[in-house]
Amino acid sequence: MQNGGIVPPMTTPSQVPVAPSAGSRSPIATALLRVAASVLLAAVLVAAPGFAKRDAKPKPVAVIAEIPRDSVRSDQWQVDLLKGQKAWRLSTGSGVIVAVIDSGVAADHPDLAGQVLPGIDLVNPGGDGTADAVGHGTTVAGLIAGRSDDGQGVLGLAPDAKILPVRVLDAENKYNDAKVVAEALVWAVDHGATVVNLSLGGGVASPALAEAIDYAFARDVVVVACVGNVLPNGPTSVWHPASEPGVLAVTALTPTGDLWRRSLTGASTVLAAPGSDLVGARPGGYQRVQGTSFAAPLVAATAALIRSRWPQMSAANVVQRLIVTADDTGSPGRDDSFGFGIVDPFGALTADVPEVLTNPLDNTPPPGKSGFGPAASEPSVDAWPPRERGRIRPLPGLSPNTMAATGPVPRGEKPVSLAAAIAGVGVLVVGGLSLVRRL
Numbered sequence: 001m002q003n004g005g006i007v008p009p010m011t012t013p014s015q016v017p018v019a020p021s022a023g024s025r026s027p028i029a030t031a032l033l034r035v036a037a038s039v040l041l042a043a044v045l046v047a048a049p050g051f052a053k054r055d056a057k058p059k060p061v062a063v064i065a066e067i068p069r070d071s072v073r074s075d076q077w078q079v080d081l082l083k084g085q086k087a088w089r090l091s092t093g094s095g096v097i098v099a100v101i102d103s104g105v106a107a108d109h110p111d112l113a114g115q116v117l118p119g120i121d122l123v124n125p126g127g128d129g130t131a132d133a134v135g136h137g138t139t140v141a142g143l144i145a146g147r148s149d150d151g152q153g154v155l156g157l158a159p160d161a162k163i164l165p166v167r168v169l170d171a172e173n174k175y176n177d178a179k180v181v182a183e184a185l186v187w188a189v190d191h192g193a194t195v196v197n198l199s200l201g202g203g204v205a206s207p208a209l210a211e212a213i214d215y216a217f218a219r220d221v222v223v224v225a226c227v228g229n230v231l232p233n234g235p236t237s238v239w240h241p242a243s244e245p246g247v248l249a250v251t252a253l254t255p256t257g258d259l260w261r262r263s264l265t266g267a268s269t270v271l272a273a274p275g276s277d278l279v280g281a282r283p284g285g286y287q288r289v290q291g292t293s294f295a296a297p298l299v300a301a302t303a304a305l306i307r308s309r310w311p312q313m314s315a316a317n318v319v320q321r322l323i324v325t326a327d328d329t330g331s332p333g334r335d336d337s338f339g340f341g342i343v344d345p346f347g348a349l350t351a352d353v354p355e356v357l358t359n360p361l362d363n364t365p366p367p368g369k370s371g372f373g374p375a376a377s378e379p380s381v382d383a384w385p386p387r388e389r390g391r392i393r394p395l396p397g398l399s400p401n402t403m404a405a406t407g408p409v410p411r412g413e414k415p416v417s418l419a420a421a422i423a424g425v426g427v428l429v430v431g432g433l434s435l436v437r438r439l
Contacts, residue, residue, distance in 0.1 A: 067279060067286040069110070069152050076155055077255050078143075078274035078298060084157055087302075087345035088148075091309040093158025098144050098304050099188035099196045100297075101181060102137030103173060104129050105165035106283040109138060111146040111153035112163070119165035120187055122180055129165035132283050134173045137165060139280030139289055140199050143297040144304070146281065154281045157301035157345065161308070164193050169200075178206035181241075185212040189219050194307055194315075197300040198225040199293035201239025213244050217359070222307070222315045224248045224300040226292035228264040238266040246362035248303070248319060251338065252276055252295040257329065259337050263292055269339040270361060271326055273298040302345045309349055316359045321348045323360060 067075075079085070097117065107116035107130035121127025132138045141163045146156035166184040168175050175181070181200065188196055196216060216223055227249045228239035242249035249268045252260035252275025259265075260276045275295030279286055299322065306318050325348045326341035334340050 067288070069286070072153050072279050072286055073151065073155060075279045078278060079155060079157065081253075081255075081257075081274055082157065082298065082302075082343065083346045084155075087157075087305060087349055088159075090346075090349045091158075091305040092148070093145065093156075093161030093301065093304040093308045095311065096158065096161045096194055096304040096307045097164050097192045098158070098161050098300055099164040099166055099185075099193035100137055100141050100144070101166045101168055101184045101188065101196065101198055102140055102200070103134035103169040104132040104137050104167040105141040105163055106130070106132045106135075106138040106281075107165075109142070109281050109283065110150075111142050111156075111281045112138070113147065115145045115147060115156075115161075116141065116163045116165060119167070119191075120184075121167040122184055122187075123167050123170045123175075127167065129167045132167075133171040134169060135282035135287070136169065136173060136199070136293065137167070138282055139287070139294065140197060140297045141165070142281035143278070143294060144197065144301040154279065154286070157298055158304040158308070161301065161304040164188055164191060178202060179208045182206065182208040182212035185209070185223075186215055189216045189221050193221060195222045195300050195303045196224065197297050198223065198241055199296050201225060201228050201242055203235030203237070203239065205240040205243070209241055210244055213241055213247065217246055217315065220315045222248065222300075222303045222318050224250060224296050224303065226296040227251045227266070227269055229291055229293075230262040230264060235264070238264050238268040243268040245364060246319075246359045248299055248322065248361070249339070250275075250292060250296040250299045250343075252290070252292045253342065257342070259330075260290065260292070260295075263337075265336045267336055269336055271299050271322060271340060272329065272338045272342045299343050302343050302348055305345055306348055316356055317353075320356045320360050321351070321353050324353045325351045 099119075104121065104127075105112065105116050105119075107113075116130055119129030121129050121131075142154040142156060144156050145158055145161045145163050146154035148155055148159035166188050168180045168184050181198070185196060185198075213223055223241070223244075223246070225242035225244075225247050226239070227242050228235060230236075237243070238249055241247055243266070247270075249270045251263045251265070251269050251272045253272050254260055254276040255274070259272070263275075273295040275292055275298075276290040278289050278294050280289045280294065302322060303318050306321055307313065322343060323340040325344050326339070327344050327347070328338075328341040330338040330341075
């Protein structure tokens with residue numbers, strides 16, 4: 001499992017230990033210390049997840065500059081493209097809980113202060129999901145519900161929605177079995193989420209996760225997932241759960257409105273949203289990110305705007321509004337690259353859209369009250385004892401999966417390692433982690 005586009009900050013020169021002044025050392029000692037410092041920095045980079053030694057020669061390292069908070073707001077091109085200011089005249093997402101099933105969310109980030117509810121940590125039992133060792137979940141949450149009241153920092157598309165964090169990714173941005181995500185989804189639904197964002201996925205369908213999605217659908221919850229990113233040795237078709245019938249599968253756009261070049265494509269693609277060259281919140285600051293991971297939360301935020309404006313509207317009709325009002329791009333009608341088109345928050349809040357009884361993305365027989373189709377056969381999560389929810393437990397028919405911590409890389413940069421590990425039934429991929437250096 002890999003996430004599709006985050007670029008975490010690297011060690012800066014100020015973080016490297018400083019030796020005594022050159023004036024107190026001999027030339028030989030000074031040279032030796034310089035060599036030692038270079039070796040130390042190289043060791044730090046090689047030890048980081050996603051880095052692997054290519055050869056013994058040291059390479060120049062790109063240092064990602066800190067982004068000042070007061071410059072972030074003017075750099076959010078996605079808000080302008082999606083006509084956020086017009087949409088907010090009608091809805092800001094108030095009263096809606098959006099679950100972010102990810103690496104946790106840094107609740108103490110200034111842009112998310114007061115926006116994050118206590119959640120759950122399925123990696124470290126006892127945690128509430130409000131810390132983030134990776135940064136991926138914090139970026140996703142900020143794009144959904146970044147505060148609008150102080151004029152600085154990341155501004156979410158649904159700035160008055162609340163975030164319910166559910167951590168499934170460890171400090172290396174991985175999980176070992178899709179049952180963790182299934183457990184997380186059920187927990188989020190049971191704790192009030194009416195929209196769920198899954199910026200993750202895998203190349204092989206998980207019966208447990210499909211069953212959990214059906215559990216969410218039967219309880220009138222909108223589920224959004226990223227289509228996935230092109231990765232070396234990774235899946236070549238839209239990831240699961242984005243490929244599950246009824247799920248809003250989201251691809252990524254560039255600032256020019258083109259399809260982001262590493263987006264996966266396929267018949268399951270539903271909507272497109274900005275996902276390249278975005279500024280995102282991370283623990284302690286900001287970063288530029290790209291990937292379908294960061295397009296999905298903009299659709300989740302739009303779903304929150306709709307659910308806030310019409311609290312009684314069914315999940316099926318929220319999906320209907322999103323696809324009917326999308327700005328068609330690419331080939332006329334739905335296509336494998338852009339789906340139905342670019343999500344249009346203002347259009348979704350204003351257009352006259354015919355109502356539906358079932359999810360238009362799912363034509364299988366409706367098993368539950370919301371009219372969503374059945375998932376793969378597996379013991380029903382309705383039968384799980386309450387005490388079993390909120391903690392990881394084995395489910396039948398699942399094999400462990402292994403993740404490699406690499407992901408898509410910004411233009412002009414190459415990853416030191418692009419190995420992808422596959423074990424069990426397949427690779428699970430999370431839509432956004434890239435640890436890179438310039439070569």
